[in-house]
Structures are given as structure tokens and as C-alpha cells.
Amino acid sequence: MKLMRVTNPEDVFNIISEHFAALDKEKLSLENVGGYYLAETIYVPEDVPDFNRSTVDGYAVTARDTFGAGEGMPAMLECIGEVLMGRTAPSIKKGQCCLVHTGGMLPAEADAVIMIEDTELTGSMLQCLRQVAPGENVIHRGEDLKKGDVSLFKGRQLRSPEVGMLASLGITAVDVHRKPVVGFFSTGDELVDYSKRELKPGQIRDSNAPALLYLAEQNGAAVKYGGILPDQFDTFLEQSRTMLEEVDLLVFSGGSSVGTRDYTARTMQELGKPGLLVEGISIQPGKPTLLANCNGKPVLGLPGHPVSALNIFAIFGKSILDCLAGRKEKQFKPSIKAVLARNISSRSGRTDYVRIKLEETPDGLSAVPVFGRSGMLRTLAEADGLLVIPAEKEGLSNGEQVEVEIWE
Amino acid sequence: MKLMRVTNPEDVFNIISEHFAALDKEKLSLENVGGYYLAETIYVPEDVPDFNRSTVDGYAVTARDTFGAGEGMPAMLECIGEVLMGRTAPSIKKGQCCLVHTGGMLPAEADAVIMIEDTELTGSMLQCLRQVAPGENVIHRGEDLKKGDVSLFKGRQLRSPEVGMLASLGITAVDVHRKPVVGFFSTGDELVDYSKRELKPGQIRDSNAPALLYLAEQNGAAVKYGGILPDQFDTFLEQSRTMLEEVDLLVFSGGSSVGTRDYTARTMQELGKPGLLVEGISIQPGKPTLLANCNGKPVLGLPGHPVSALNIFAIFGKSILDCLAGRKEKQFKPSIKAVLARNISSRSGRTDYVRIKLEETPDGLSAVPVFGRSGMLRTLAEADGLLVIPAEKEGLSNGEQVEVEIWE
Numbered sequence: 035m036k037l038m039r040v041t042n043p044e045d046v047f048n049i050i051s052e053h054f055a056a057l058d059k060e061k062l063s064l065e066n067v068g069g070y071y072l073a074e075t076i077y078v079p080e081d082v083p084d085f086n087r088s089t090v091d092g093y094a095v096t097a098r099d100t101f102g103a104g105e106g107m108p109a110m111l112e113c114i115g116e117v118l119m120g121r122t123a124p125s126i127k128k129g130q131c132c133l134v135h136t137g138g139m140l141p142a143e144a145d146a147v148i149m150i151e152d153t154e155l156t157g158s159m160l161q162c163l164r165q166v167a168p169g170e171n172v173i174h175r176g177e178d179l180k181k182g183d184v185s186l187f188k189g190r191q192l193r194s195p196e197v198g199m200l201a202s203l204g205i206t207a208v209d210v211h212r213k214p215v216v217g218f219f220s221t222g223d224e225l226v227d228y229s230k231r232e233l234k235p236g237q238i239r240d241s242n243a244p245a246l247l248y249l250a251e252q253n254g255a256a257v258k259y260g261g262i263l264p265d266q267f268d269t270f271l272e273q274s275r276t277m278l279e280e281v282d283l284l285v286f287s288g289g290s291s292v293g294t295r296d297y298t299a300r301t302m303q304e305l306g307k308p309g310l311l312v313e314g315i316s317i318q319p320g321k322p323t324l325l326a327n328c329n330g331k332p333v334l335g336l337p338g339h340p341v342s343a344l345n346i347f348a349i350f351g352k353s354i355l356d357c358l359a360g361r362k363e364k365q366f367k368p369s370i371k372a373v374l375a376r377n378i379s380s381r382s383g384r385t386d387y388v389r390i391k392l393e394e395t396p397d398g399l400s401a402v403p404v405f406g407r408s409g410m411l412r413t414l415a416e417a418d419g420l421l422v423i424p425a426e427k428e429g430l431s432n433g434e435q436v437e438v439e440i441w442e
Numbered sequence: 443m444k445l446m447r448v449t450n451p452e453d454v455f456n457i458i459s460e461h462f463a464a465l466d467k468e469k470l471s472l473e474n475v476g477g478y479y480l481a482e483t484i485y486v487p488e489d490v491p492d493f494n495r496s497t498v499d500g501y502a503v504t505a506r507d508t509f510g511a512g513e514g515m516p517a518m519l520e521c522i523g524e525v526l527m528g529r530t531a532p533s534i535k536k537g538q539c540c541l542v543h544t545g546g547m548l549p550a551e552a553d554a555v556i557m558i559e560d561t562e563l564t565g566s567m568l569q570c571l572r573q574v575a576p577g578e579n580v581i582h583r584g585e586d587l588k589k590g591d592v593s594l595f596k597g598r599q600l601r602s603p604e605v606g607m608l609a610s611l612g613i614t615a616v617d618v619h620r621k622p623v624v625g626f627f628s629t630g631d632e633l634v635d636y637s638k639r640e641l642k643p644g645q646i647r648d649s650n651a652p653a654l655l656y657l658a659e660q661n662g663a664a665v666k667y668g669g670i671l672p673d674q675f676d677t678f679l680e681q682s683r684t685m686l687e688e689v690d691l692l693v694f695s696g697g698s699s700v701g702t703r704d705y706t707a708r709t710m711q712e713l714g715k716p717g718l719l720v721e722g723i724s725i726q727p728g729k730p731t732l733l734a735n736c737n738g739k740p741v742l743g744l745p746g747h748p749v750s751a752l753n754i755f756a757i758f759g760k761s762i763l764d765c766l767a768g769r770k771e772k773q774f775k776p777s778i779k780a781v782l783a784r785n786i787s788s789r790s791g792r793t794d795y796v797r798i799k800l801e802e803t804p805d806g807l808s809a810v811p812v813f814g815r816s817g818m819l820r821t822l823a824e825a826d827g828l829l830v831i832p833a834e835k836e837g838l839s840n841g842e843q844v845e846v847e848i849w850e
Binding site for chain 1: 472473476477491492493495497499525526527528529530531543544545546547558581585586587594601602603604605606607608609610611612614630631632633634636637638639641642643644645646647648649650651652653654655656657659660673700701702746747748749752756772774775776777778779800802815817818819820822823825826827845847848849850
């Protein structure tokens with residue numbers, strides 16, 4: 035029997051970034067760009083704000099007029115009126131001020147704003163109960179964004195603050211890398227569609243397809259489901275070829291037997307050059323994973339056990355999708371601190387992903403491993419997240435502080 | 443001038459969970475339920491798997507037939523054939539075995555599977571080079587899910603493993619709490635739609651609306667945008683009343699002046715009972731936040747500064763949405779460990795959210811605060827996440843280990 039050649043997870047990530055690149059770009063209007071990656075660098079077309087703005091409710095003043103003022107010796111200024119929101123501010127002279135609201139424009143002559151609570155108004159005479167420094171409570175023209183500067187570099191993901199920044203510049207559409215389309219096939223003669231009510235002996239409902247389709251959508255992809263492929267090589271190859279033309283990433287899932295795996299591997303070799311890149315990964319659960327580059331398109335063969343399939347797609351499927359979507363920057367992997375509640379052994383040379391249930395205790399969060407075979411989806415559904423044991427470790431001890439990545 | 447009555451963040455969370463509850467339920471088909479919260483408890487209708495399955499490629503055997511076997515003294519068994527995937531397994535007798543693939547059904551008489559690599563087949567004679575224990579490499583009927591047990595409790599969020607579990611049970615539709623609809627209004631006479639190319643003096647483009655709409659969608663809501671409300675009380679109230687009837691959460695955003703804030707507060711009082719619950723939160727940025735319960739529906743008045751508005755919506759808007767969506771369980775807040783690169787001061791009694799840029803250094807991640815006013819959206823766009831300084835702390839020191847929540 036042929037031994038499986040396994041690749042380290044780090045090497046798999048490198049293979050992914052060497053072989054696959056951001057998809058072509060499309061122009062999307064601002065209300066649809068959230069989550070996408072920029073395919074152009076955006077320059078600031080004009081100063082933001084394009085006038086000096088107050089950051090508080092108060093009175094626009096010349097700071098010098100308030101110097102030396104205090105509760106015992108207020109500075110007296112003449113209030114000549116109010117800055118209407120969205121309008122040009124009136125002019126003030128030495129010894130004058132005007133009411134200004136948060137976000138309102140400062141008169142050209144004013145260089146500071148004194149907050150309402152630091153003043154007392156009697157008729158049109160304003161007492162300033164403290165002094166203000168030049169620039170105090172003012173956002174200056176161009177202080178947020180300066181004309182000609184880079185606003186956002188190519189490759190940046192457009193989160194809510196970036197969407198807001200583009201709006202503040204009046205930019206209504208940008209070039210982004212288009213969203214990847216993922217095609218899914220289930221494989222294996224034991225599988226039937228999950229909608230089948232009565233099972234025959236030996237049959238299993240295909241639980242991977244709906245779970246993986248949702249996981250792909252969560253990771254920013256559009257999905258296409260091709261159904262369950264029969265264990266017949268010609269049909270298998272033909273349907274895969276047709277699907278591959280329509281998608282950016284093709285995923286096989288479900289069949290866990292060696293026979294199905296062989297079909298999948300042969301198909302991946304036939305679909306295009308250079309073919310298979312990875313025939314197994316030194317990871318648990320999920321070792322029997324296949325990855326190919328078929329004429330520039332990634333094809334992923336997931337292991338059959340449900341927990342393994344989801345784990346591998348969450349790690350490597352996501353990495354491929356990020357690559358296609360145009361992610362340039364390293365992604366941070368946030369985690370939750372907890373104290374391990376059991377000893378866990380792990381084989382050196384293999385990266386282990388342990389399912390963890392987090393439990394609150396008087397001493398903080400306790401990380402309780404959910405043991406069970408990777409064929410049992412319940413063990414992942416019971417888990418709040420995963421604990422990674424790196425390849426160089428031979429396990430972790432009860433009481434150790436660990437970091438758990440939450441499964442969302 | 444009336445002083446703002448401020449509420450602690452913890453109290454605001456409690457007010458939210460006391461006043462607002464999960465929305466009514468709807469039945470959704472399995473391909474659409476990802477991310478929703480269950481509005482019913484799901485029981486297991488049948489054993490999963492409903493037959494004893496092999497977890498490996500190997501030979502189904504009676505474990506007793508292999509006892510004592512080893513490389514030097516293999517147990518000899520007659521191989522009577524193969525279990526076809528998705529078919530009933532053939533019968534075996536004492537001293538017999540049959541080939542079984544991963545996921546295949548075990549013959550009724552078999553109680554273990556010996557892996558292919560531990561055997562040698564010559565003709566129909568199989569040499570077992572080791573012994574196997576009863577149950578080895580087998581998932582027993584009902585081992586994943588047992589008929590009659592609770593599969594998933596009401597209130598559970600349906601992540602990918604839960605979607606897969608429901609599929610494995612043949613459940614094609616479930617009752618979930620419906621998705622909240624959020625209505626947004628921008629307020630403030632200085633604001634113009636972000637698509638406006640040429641600004642008049644004193645005008646500002648409305649950057650909050652598109653940023654908040656995306657943030658609401660990211661948090662599982664459907665959105666409705668009502669445009670920019672004028673600073674005229676009657677129109678303000680009338681349009682708000684109409685919108686509130688169509689949505690589950692109404693949000694006002696954009697106006698930062700006291701005048702607009704007053705309109706918003708008066709509107710929130712008029713829209714329904716009991717009216718205003720929160721008039722300010724001891725948080726920075728985002729103190730001038732309003733929250734009301736108007737005849738059972740939440741109405742949120744965000745502060746005008748863009749960073750404050752996004753911060754408050756990410757914390758409290760999300761909490762309201764989670765409540766409406768039916769979240770029962772506490773949510774974990776994953777974070778990234780980093781070393782603080784500066785001293786940060788913070789006023790005791792106020793919870794501070796500091797924008798942080800994470801930088802890689804030879805010693806690990808460095809957390810660099812992005813200073814700047816909350817009116818400047820750039821400061822949030824430059825940040826990878828936020829660092830929370832609890833109310834009881836008076837700051838953090840350069841070199842301290844901190845935890846940064848990533849802004850996604």
C-alpha cells in the first residue's frame with residue numbers, strides 16, 4: 035500500500051499563496067463593497083473636513099481673547115450670533131465670538147472653541163470662565179484626510195470604517211477584487227441527499243454539503259452545489275470539468291473511502307496542470323486532504339469525516355478564499371484565554387486541532403476538550419472553538435493556560 | 443445647562459436584556475438557517491449513524507478471531523468479499539472477514555475493523571498482523587446522536603457544525619427567530635448625502651450611514667435607510683414614527699449638535715412608552731448615546747462623531763441585535779495578545795476604547811495606540827482593533843501585556 039506523502043500546514047499556506055492570486059476586479063458601488071478587498075489605491079481628492087470644524091457645542095473665539103481668564107476673572111466677549119449648521123460662519127472681530135454647534139464651521143478669524151459649560155451668557159455678553167488654547171476643540175481643515183495623500187492602499191479590506199472614509203470623500207464606487215465562487219461536489223456511493231427521509235441500510239445523509247456551503251458563505255464566497263457524484267470515473271471527471279469552468283475554487287467532499295479518494299485524486303490530476311500539489315497534511319483531524327492547481331484554479335479534496343472536512347475548510351479553504359479575494363495583509367487570529375481542564379496528548383510532528391467547550395468557573399474560563407471521533411459531528415457542535423497544539427509539542431497539561439480560537 | 447446622566451456599560455447591557463426579547467419565529471429551510479438562533483428544541487428522530495460504521499479502510503472482523511495475533515504469528519481469516527458503500531453488509535461467520543471502506547456498514551456479526559496496513563491478503567486469505575479490540579475503528583449505531591436525545595436546544599446559534607448535524611438527521615427546515623430589521627436615519631442640517639460631489643461651506647458628507655448599514659449587516663440584520671432627517675421637529679417625529687412601524691430597531695445617527703440631540707431625545711420620548719432609558723454612557727468614545735424603549739421596540743440615538751457612532755453601534759447596537767435575534771448564551775470576545783507600545787491615561791469611572799494598530803516586532807506583536815479625535819474616521823480605519831480600559835483603571839503602561847479586540 036502506498037504511503038501518504040504529508041505536507042506541513044505552514045508549507046500548505048505557502049503553496050496556496052505561491053499558486054493562487056487575487057481574482058480580476060470589478061467596480062462596485064459603496065453600499066455593496068463591505069468586506070471586499072480594494073483592487074486600486076485610493077487617493078484623497080479633497081481635504082476632510084474642508085473647513086475648520088468645532089468638536090463641541092460652544093463659542094467660536096480667538097484664543098488670545100481668553101488668555102488669562104478664570105472663574106474669578108472671566109474674559110468678556112460680545113456674542114454676535116450663531117453658526118447655522120451647514121452654512122458659512124459669520125465673521126467675528128477682536129473681542130467677539132459666536133455660538134457654534136458640534137460639527138459647525140468656525141469663522142475665519144476664530145481659532146478655538148470654548149465649551150458651553152465653561153461660559154455664562156447674559157444677553158449678548160459672554161463670560162469665559164477659563165482660557166482656551168489656539169486649536170482647542172477644533173478639527174482643522176485636512177486634519178482627518180489631506181488632499182493628495184493615500185487614503186487606502188490596494189489590498190485593504192473594506193470594513194465599516196473604510197466604507198465611512200470613502201463616503202466622507204464622496205467616493206461612490208471603487209474597484210475591488212470580485213468575490214470567489216466556490217463549487218461543491220459531494221462524493222461517495224453511501225451518501226444520499228439530506229432531504230431523504232427513509233434511509234436504506236448502509237446509507238448516510240450528506241451532512242457535509244450544507245455545512246460547508248454555509249462555511250464558504252461565511253468566508254465571503256458565493257456557492258454552487260453540484261450534488262452527489264457517483265463513483266464512476268468518467269461521470270466524475272466530466273461533471274467536475276464542467277463545474278470547474280464556472281467557479282474559482284472547486285471542492286470535493288464527503289467520500290471517505292480509499293476508492294472515492296482515488297477517483298478524486300485522479301480527477302484532480304486530469305483536470306489541468308500542474309495537478310496535485312498536496313496529498314496529505316500533517317494535521318489532525320484532516321490528514322487525508324488533497325490540493326491541486328488545475329490550470330491556475332485551486333481544487334480541494336476534503337477528507338470524508340465531517341469534523342475533518344469542516345476543520346480543513348475552515349483553515350485551508352479559508353486561506354484559498356482569502357487569496358482569491360485579494361487579501362494582502364496577514365490575518366490576526368483572535369482567541370480566548372482559558373485554563374485547560376485535562377491532559378491532552380499529541381503526536382510530535384503533527385499539528386492537532388482539539389475541540390474545546392468553554393465553561394465558566396469561579397477561577398475563570400475552563401477549556402474542556404470534547405473527545406470523540408472525527409466522524410461525529412456532534413463533537414464539533416458541542417465545542418465553542420478549537421485549541422491548536424503545534425507540531426513540536428507532545429501534548430498539553432491539565433492546568434496550563436491555553437488560547438482557544440472560537441468557531442463562529 | 444442640564445448635566446448628562448450617564449449609565450455604566452454593564453447596566454446598559456442589563457437594561458437591553460430586561461427590555462427587549464427575541465423576535466417572533468419563522469420556519470426556514472436548512473440552506474438558509476446559517477447564523478440564525480433556534481426557536482425550538484430539536485430532538486434526535488433516529489439514531490445517527492443508524493448502523494455500525496467503519497471509521498477506516500480495512501477488514502470487518504470478529505475481534506475475538508484476532509486475539510493474540512502479531513507480526514510473528516498472524517491470525518488467518520477467510521475474506522468472503524466486500525461491503526459495497528451504501529449497501530447492506532454481507533454476513534460473516536467465525537473465522538471470516540470482509541473488506542470494508544471508511545463509512546461502510548459492518549456485518550451484524552463483526553464488532554471491529556482491522557486497518558488495511560495491519561493486514562496482508564493472499565488470494566482470499568487475510569493475515570492479521572495485530573489484534574484488534576472489540577469496537578476498534580467502529581462508530582456504533584447511535585454513537586453520534588441517540589434517538590430521543592436533545593440534539594440542539596432552543597436559543598442555540600446555527601453555525602456550520604449545527605447545520606451539518608440537522609442535515610445528518612434529515613431535518614430540512616427549523617423554526618428560528620427571524621432576522622432583525624434595522625431602520626437608520628441620519629440627522630443634522632450640516633449633512634448631505636455622500637454622493638454629493640461639490641460641498642457648500644459648512645457641509646459635511648454623511649459618512650455614518652453607509653458605514654453603519656454595513657456594520658448592521660455584518661451583525662446579522664437587514665437594513666432600511668430613511669435618509670437625512672431635517673432639523674424640524676414635526677417632520678422628524680412623523681418620519682420616525684412611520685419607520686418604527688416597519689422595523690425592529692430604529693437608529694438615529696449623524697447629528698452631533700445639542701439641537702439635533704434634543705430633537706432625537708424628544709422624538710424618542712414621543713414615539714412610545716416607557717421612552718428614554720439611557721441618556722449617556724460612561725464610555726469613551728461614545729458618551730452622548732441615547733437608548734429608548736418605544737412600545738417594546740428599541741430606539742438608539744448614536745453620538746454624532748463617526749468613531750463614536752461606530753464604536754457604540756459595535757458594542758450596544760450589536761447587543762440589541764443579539765437580543766432580538768434570540769441569542770441566549772453569553773458571547774465570547776476573542777482578542778489578540780500584544781505588548782503596549784505607549785503609556786495611555788484613562789479617567790477612572792469611565793470605560794475607554796482605545797484604537798490600536800498592531801505591529802509585528804522581533805519580540806511579538808506591539809500594540810500602538812492610534813491617537814486622534816473621535817471626529818476623525820481615519821483613526822479607526824488605521825486601527826486593527828480596540829483595547830478596552832476598564833472603568834476602575836487609570837491607564838495602562840508602556841510594556842504591559844494587553845488584549846486587543848480585532849475590528850472586522
